[in-house]
Amino acid sequence: xxxxxxxxxxxxxxxxxxxxxxxxxxxxxxxxxxxxxxxxxxxxxxxxxxxxxxxxxxxxxxxxxxxxxxxxxxxxxxxxxxxxxxxxxxxxxxxxxxxxxxxxxxxxxxxxxxxxxxxxxxxxxxxxxxxxxxxxxxxxxxxxxxxxxxxxxxxxxxxxxxxxxxxxxxxxxxxxxxxxxxxxxxxxxxxxxxxxxxxxxxxxxxxxxxx
Amino acid sequence: xxxxxxxxxxxxxxxxxxxxxxxxxxxxxxxxxxxxxxxxxxxxxxxxxxxxxxxxxxxxxxxxxxxxxxxxxxxxxxxxxxxxxxxxxxxxxxxxxxxxxxxxxxxxxxxxxxxxxxxxxxxxxxxxxxxxxxxxxxxxxxxxxxxxxxxxxxxxxxxxxxxxxxxxxxxxxxxxxxxxxxxxxxxxxxxxxxxxxxxxxxxxxxxxxxx
Numbered sequence: 001x002x003x004x005x006x007x008x009x010x011x012x013x014x015x016x017x018x019x020x021x022x023x024x025x026x027x028x029x030x031x032x033x034x035x036x037x038x039x040x041x042x043x044x045x046x047x048x049x050x051x052x053x054x055x056x057x058x059x060x061x062x063x064x065x066x067x068x069x070x071x072x073x074x075x076x077x078x079x080x081x082x083x084x085x086x087x088x089x090x091x092x093x094x095x096x097x098x099x100x101x102x103x104x105x106x107x108x109x110x111x112x113x114x115x116x117x118x119x120x121x122x123x124x125x126x127x128x129x130x131x132x133x134x135x136x137x138x139x140x141x142x143x144x145x146x147x148x149x150x151x152x153x154x155x156x157x158x159x160x161x162x163x164x165x166x167x168x169x170x171x172x173x174x175x176x177x178x179x180x181x182x183x184x185x186x187x188x189x190x191x192x193x194x195x196x197x198x199x200x201x202x203x204x205x206x207x208x209x210x211x
Numbered sequence: 212x213x214x215x216x217x218x219x220x221x222x223x224x225x226x227x228x229x230x231x232x233x234x235x236x237x238x239x240x241x242x243x244x245x246x247x248x249x250x251x252x253x254x255x256x257x258x259x260x261x262x263x264x265x266x267x268x269x270x271x272x273x274x275x276x277x278x279x280x281x282x283x284x285x286x287x288x289x290x291x292x293x294x295x296x297x298x299x300x301x302x303x304x305x306x307x308x309x310x311x312x313x314x315x316x317x318x319x320x321x322x323x324x325x326x327x328x329x330x331x332x333x334x335x336x337x338x339x340x341x342x343x344x345x346x347x348x349x350x351x352x353x354x355x356x357x358x359x360x361x362x363x364x365x366x367x368x369x370x371x372x373x374x375x376x377x378x379x380x381x382x383x384x385x386x387x388x389x390x391x392x393x394x395x396x397x398x399x400x401x402x403x404x405x406x407x408x409x410x411x412x413x414x415x416x417x418x419x420x421x422x
Binding site for chain 2: 068
């Protein structure tokens with residue numbers, strides 16, 4: 001049965017799930033959530049996900065939210081991109097949590113504030129604070145890649161596909177690939193994986209479409 | 212062998228690991244990290260944890276960071292507070308990620324900014340933004356408890372001990388228990404667990420000690 005991913009292309013959190021489904025060769029299709037017009041705040045969507053967040057994966061009777069949970073489910077179901085033992089499982093979890101807390105968890109809101117929030121609601125203080133926190137996390141990530149190709153194992157795993165969730169987007173959010181040589185090379189490695197797609201080529205709909 | 216948790220009592224992220232160890236009846240002891248005087252930025256500490264974060268659990272040759280990874284390890288090792296099947300495992304992961312991203316991931320920095328940052332470095336804009344985001348997450352949490360006692364199963368699990376990480380601290384961070392009746396009752400349920408301890412009674416050292 002084809003799995004359905006409720007998503008939209010501006011969401012890096014949805015991208016983590018979508019690119020995992022795609023590179024794990026899962027049978028799936030995207031279903032557009034019109035997030036910017038309030039679709040995730042409707043009662044219908046809240047019934048699907050009380051957290052009100054995108055993405056949601058539906059696989060028959062199984063309904064899953066949180067990108068990290070969807071990544072875990074897809075890697076287990078397909079046997080691809082997941083851990084091979086307990087140590088790898090914990091390493092994947094470690095970087096997935098680090099991403100949710102400090103990389104995507106900051107980059108997502110910062111990119112939203114800087115690009116999609118009306119100008120009169122933007123705060124330099126707030127965005128400066130988020131940029132400072134994102135920079136600290138990216139420095140850790142860049143340092144970690146000094147002598148490693150991948151985050152959690154000797155190959156691409158869902159941990160990489162979590163941490164890169166927002167890092168391919170072109171809109172400004174204070175992340176400059178040239179300032180992080182190791183991250184830059186790692187993003188190129190991921191993008192060189194057969195079947196890889198940019199978020200804008202993998203998921204439907206975005207404010208950019210309507211611009 | 213006694214496990215060692217590197218921690219300090221002002222850290223809600225450390226508390227998640229410490230209270231899991233305590234309630235899972237693990238053999239452990241805390242080791243004080245003098246975070247406020249820069250101990251987590253030393254080369255020695257960075258060797259233990261390149262992410263530079265607290266907590267870190269050391270169990271013989273096994274060194275683990277990220278509170279969610281430590282919770283997972285301890286529940287697996289002790290057979291307590293963990294999942295009984297795959298569905299429960301994913302529910303625990305879901306709420307642990309939600310916590311890291313939206314509850315503790317916001318409450319921790321907001322509490323730090325409002326209480327431990329020098330006054331001249333505090334930003335009303337930034338703290339207002341964080342308070343707004345924390346409020347949204349707490350509203351989701353409070354709503355979820357309308358017809359449930361625990362987050363991820365029919366009993367206390369590590370998911371509850373993740374989401375409550377910062378919610379027992381007395382310092383102001385815009386969280387008022389009386390405004391969230393269901394969260395309030397849930398925090399009382401957790402605190403009624405035999406052996407439960409407040410973060411200030413479970414872990415060593417804090418700025419409050421020196422005040």
